Amino acid sequence: xxxxxxxxxxxxxxxxxxxxxxxxxxxxxxxxxxxxxxxxxxxxxxxxxxxxxxxxxxxxxxxxxxxxxxxxxxxxxxxxxxxxxxxxxxxxxxxxxxxxxxxxxxxxxxxxxxxxxxxxxxxxxxxxxxxxxxxxxxxxxxxxxxxxxxxxxxxxxxxxxxxxxxxxxxxxxxxxxxxxxxxxxxxxxxxxxxxxxxxxxxxxxxxxxxxxxxxxxxxxxxxxxxxxxxxxxxxxxxxxxxxxxxxxxxxx
Amino acid sequence: xxxxxxxxxxxxxxxxxxxxxxxxxxxxxxxxxxxxxxxxxxxxxxxxxxxxxxxxxxxxxxxxxxxxxxxxxxxxxxxxxxxxxxxxxxxxxxxxxxxxxxxxxxxxxxxxxxxxxxxxxxxxxxxxxxxxxxxxxxxxxxxxxxxxxxxxxxxxxxxxxxxxxxxxxxxxxxxxxxxxxxxxxxxxxxxxxxxxxxxxxxxxxxxxxxxxxxxxxxxxxxxxxxxxxxxxxxxxxxxxxxxxxxxxxxxxxxxxxxxxxxxxxxxxxxxxxxxxxxxxxxxxxxxxxxxxxxxxxxxxxxxxxxxxxxxxxxxxxxxxxxxxxxxxxxxxxxxxxxxxxxxxxxxxxxxxxxxxxxxxxxxxxxxxxxxxxxxxxxxxxxxxxxxxxxxxxxxxxxxxxxxxxxxxxxxxxxxxxx
Numbered sequence: 001x002x003x004x005x006x007x008x009x010x011x012x013x014x015x016x017x018x019x020x021x022x023x024x025x026x027x028x029x030x031x032x033x034x035x036x037x038x039x040x041x042x043x044x045x046x047x048x049x050x051x052x053x054x055x056x057x058x059x060x061x062x063x064x065x066x067x068x069x070x071x072x073x074x075x076x077x078x079x080x081x082x083x084x085x086x087x088x089x090x091x092x093x094x095x096x097x098x099x100x101x102x103x104x105x106x107x108x109x110x111x112x113x114x115x116x117x118x119x120x121x122x123x124x125x126x127x128x129x130x131x132x133x134x135x136x137x138x139x140x141x142x143x144x145x146x147x148x149x150x151x152x153x154x155x156x157x158x159x160x161x162x163x164x165x166x167x168x169x170x171x172x173x174x175x176x177x178x179x180x181x182x183x184x185x186x187x188x189x190x191x192x193x194x195x196x197x198x199x200x201x202x203x204x205x206x207x208x209x210x211x212x213x214x215x216x217x218x219x220x221x222x223x224x225x226x227x228x229x230x231x232x233x234x235x236x237x238x239x240x241x242x243x244x245x246x247x248x249x250x251x252x
Numbered sequence: 253x254x255x256x257x258x259x260x261x262x263x264x265x266x267x268x269x270x271x272x273x274x275x276x277x278x279x280x281x282x283x284x285x286x287x288x289x290x291x292x293x294x295x296x297x298x299x300x301x302x303x304x305x306x307x308x309x310x311x312x313x314x315x316x317x318x319x320x321x322x323x324x325x326x327x328x329x330x331x332x333x334x335x336x337x338x339x340x341x342x343x344x345x346x347x348x349x350x351x352x353x354x355x356x357x358x359x360x361x362x363x364x365x366x367x368x369x370x371x372x373x374x375x376x377x378x379x380x381x382x383x384x385x386x387x388x389x390x391x392x393x394x395x396x397x398x399x400x401x402x403x404x405x406x407x408x409x410x411x412x413x414x415x416x417x418x419x420x421x422x423x424x425x426x427x428x429x430x431x432x433x434x435x436x437x438x439x440x441x442x443x444x445x446x447x448x449x450x451x452x453x454x455x456x457x458x459x460x461x462x463x464x465x466x467x468x469x470x471x472x473x474x475x476x477x478x479x480x481x482x483x484x485x486x487x488x489x490x491x492x493x494x495x496x497x498x499x500x501x502x503x504x505x506x507x508x509x510x511x512x513x514x515x516x517x518x519x520x521x522x523x524x525x526x527x528x529x530x531x532x533x534x535x536x537x538x539x540x541x542x543x544x545x546x547x548x549x550x551x552x553x554x555x556x557x558x559x560x561x562x563x564x565x566x567x568x569x570x571x572x573x574x575x576x577x578x579x580x581x582x583x584x585x586x587x588x589x590x591x592x593x594x595x596x597x598x599x600x601x602x603x604x605x606x607x608x609x610x611x612x613x614x615x616x617x618x619x620x621x622x623x624x625x626x627x628x629x630x631x632x633x634x635x636x637x638x639x640x641x642x643x644x645x646x647x648x649x650x651x652x653x654x655x656x657x658x659x660x661x662x663x664x665x666x667x668x669x670x
Contacts, residue, residue: 225268230303
């Protein structure tokens with residue numbers, strides 16, 4: 001049996017609901033994008049229904065503690081088809097088995113979900129670390145990113161609490177949406193296609209006068225805090241993988 | 253003007269880099285005045301230098317003018333280097349602007365001693381007060397306690413700083429006397445004790461009255477230079493253990509001595525810093541703090557030095573083979589922690605997972621233990637039956653044969669200098 005869903009969290013939860021409604025036995029969950037018709041398996045298309053999804057979500061909340069709910073959500077944000085499949089299997093077994101099944105790290109789905117969640121949390125933490133704001137001429141602090149996973153929802157609270165007295169924008173160039181904090185609340189924003197190139201790399205003329213000065217100071221600081229005789233490039237690259245260098249002022 | 257700040261930053265960051273502490277963890281100071289900055293309990297490393305050390309704080313000296321002449325220090329009086337000093341405003345502006353751009357997690361402010369201890373401490377205090385009170389800055393501040401400064405100043409500073417630290421410099425009193433005759437461990441112990449008492453007192457009061465301000469919420473740390481004087485690893489770790497115990501320190505840092513002077517009392521210029529030894533000391537430190545080892549088990553009169561080719565946990569295990577094999581499916585968490593190749597998070601997962609059935613090798617591998625190392629010390633559901641008992645030397649040879657030490661490429665086989 002194959003269940004096809006649209007790739008949303010709601011769809012995923014509905015799939016769990018439908019599975020229990022029908023109990024079709026061994027089932028694979030795939031996204032619409034990934035689905036290829038097969039000759040000898042049955043297909044069921046999951047339709048989204050907020051009520052059903054809510055019910056499953058509430059059920060999960062009863063089964064799982066806060067830490068696991070977070071893991072569940074993080075795993076979903078990885079946007080990986082395998083991760084969705086593991087979440088589906090995990091949810092089904094959670095409702096079937098006695099309480100505490102989520103701690104069975106010998107189970108491949110439990111382990112996989114916690115490992116995906118860990119990867120997403122790592123990416124989230126890296127974004128908190130590697131985002132480098134540039135101050136624009138009109139006073140905004142801007143940074144464009146393209147993280148491996150969809151971590152904007154996870155980092156929102158962190159930046160809101162931290163930069164409460166400045167307007168900032170973090171834009172996910174890969175997924176084409178961003179967050180804007182207007183000194184009061186964080187709003188989701190989307191840039192029309194024709195303006196997108198400006199968000200990739202803000203032109204020097206659109207930045208504030210001080211920006212270049214502080215950028216240089218930071219680069220100098222980065223250089224002078226290094227101890228040359230201890231050079232360890234392998235460790236350096238392990239901590240700051242090369243794909244992030246494009247964000248980093250000190251690496252330009 | 254701008255250029256001058258740039259020069260100063262170069263000089264004063266360069267002089268501060270030998271202080272290795274860069275942690276920004278342990279403080280959950282909240283941004284409750286709608287200002288700038290919010291503590292992050294776990295700390296954030298914003299970047300890493302090319303030597304692989306993390307950069308989370310703007311680590312600078314207020315000045316590198318110093319009245320002391322400690323042989324191991326770059327800023328010593330007799331050293332012919334460029335000197336500079338920041339003004340209070342300059343430090344505040346740098347910190348605020350770096351923080352606003354998410355370059356840093358906070359400020360690490362230290363200083364050479366100019367005029368006298370109180371004068372220096374008072375300047376440091378002015379910087380942190382300005383940040384906290386005028387700029388509404390709630391980011392992390394790590395402040396050096398200046399030995400010999402008056403208790404009132406240090407106490408006031410504690411109200412604004414997240415962490416305070418004061419360096420032991422040398423692991424033993426005799427080592428310190430050799431290189432810095434003007435200093436003694438007593439200068440360090442007194443302020444460490446004072447601040448510790450205050451921390452405890454404030455915590456007690458906070459339990460009763462919510463509005464009591466935080467006092468050095470991220471605790472205290474210290475640092476020792478290793479490899480400059482002929483101490484054994486045992487001396488170093490016993491000193492560290494005593495300081496952890498007596499002053500509830502959050503961290504002791506071990507900094508491999510980097511030759512910076514021609515002084516006859518010190519290793520020659522151009523000698524490699526003792527990186528492997530430093531790494532082994534940190535491993536021992538972790539074993540003491542997170543794995544339930546007592547320092548005597550790892551370093552004692554019979555074994556005053558750590559093995560350089562294997563890590564201290566493995567070397568303990570090889571000395572205590574009677575403790576093994578440990579049965580993964582029944583042993584206590586504490587005993588699982590002692591198995592080489594199993595870390596804290598794997599041990600926790602194992603304890604959780606075995607409630608659901610006996611664990612097998614493939615499951616252990618997936619959980620993430622380093623099985624090739626651990627297999628000599630464990631028993632699990634499908635461990636192969638072993639006819640022969642291996643000697644510790646044989647096990648060591650097996651493990652070394654299949655592991656690739658990250659140090660082999662720059663293994664300079666450190667010479668014994670003393």
